[in-house]
Amino acid sequence: xxxxxxxxxxxxxxxxxxxxxxxxxxxxxxxxxxxxxxxxxxxxxxxxxxxxxxxxxxxxxxxxxxxxxxxxxxxxxxxxxxxxxxxxxxxxxxxxxxxxxxxxxxxxxxxxxxxxxxxxxxxxxxxxxxxxxxx
Numbered sequence: 001x002x003x004x005x006x007x008x009x010x011x012x013x014x015x016x017x018x019x020x021x022x023x024x025x026x027x028x029x030x031x032x033x034x035x036x037x038x039x040x041x042x043x044x045x046x047x048x049x050x051x052x053x054x055x056x057x058x059x060x061x062x063x064x065x066x067x068x069x070x071x072x073x074x075x076x077x078x079x080x081x082x083x084x085x086x087x088x089x090x091x092x093x094x095x096x097x098x099x100x101x102x103x104x105x106x107x108x109x110x111x112x113x114x115x116x117x118x119x120x121x122x123x124x125x126x127x128x129x130x131x132x133x134x135x
Contacts, residue, residue, distance in 0.1 A: 012076045014041060014058075015048040020075045022084040023060055038062065058088075064101060068094035 012020070015031040018039065024030035033039055034048040040059040041050055052058075056071045069088040078084070119127065 010074050010076070011051050012074050013048060014039065014046055014050045014052055016076050017052040017071070017074065017087070018058075018060070020078045020084065021087045022078070022081060023062075033060070033062075057091075064105065065098050066094070067098060 015027055015034050018024055018030040018034070019027040024033060031048045034046060037045055038061045039046060041052070042057055043059075052071055052074060054071055054074060058069050058071065060067045060069065068091045070091065071087065072089050073087040075087055
């Protein structure tokens, strides 16, 4: 279904490859991310028309996560998720950093206020005083 042969002369644009590899739901979202500087190709900011080749290293930043992937196949058509997963491979460092951040976000404490209702005038003044002290 997908062309993963290294010797072929398939030319696929970066935005189209990101869409085909299912990093973005639509091609326009992929193009917007590339134009916005959220995607690097080979450590440099890339244009959406840049041609992707097997072996290229792509960094994709979708806050709060960042992924570094190596291109393993080239395709300009969007297929199933299992087929799209054969187009790229995430680096071990990227996977570890992403899993660590996911764990930290999952286990982060949340701010809760148990005052029992709306803040009183005195409480609001105290909140305002704290906010002005620490911008």
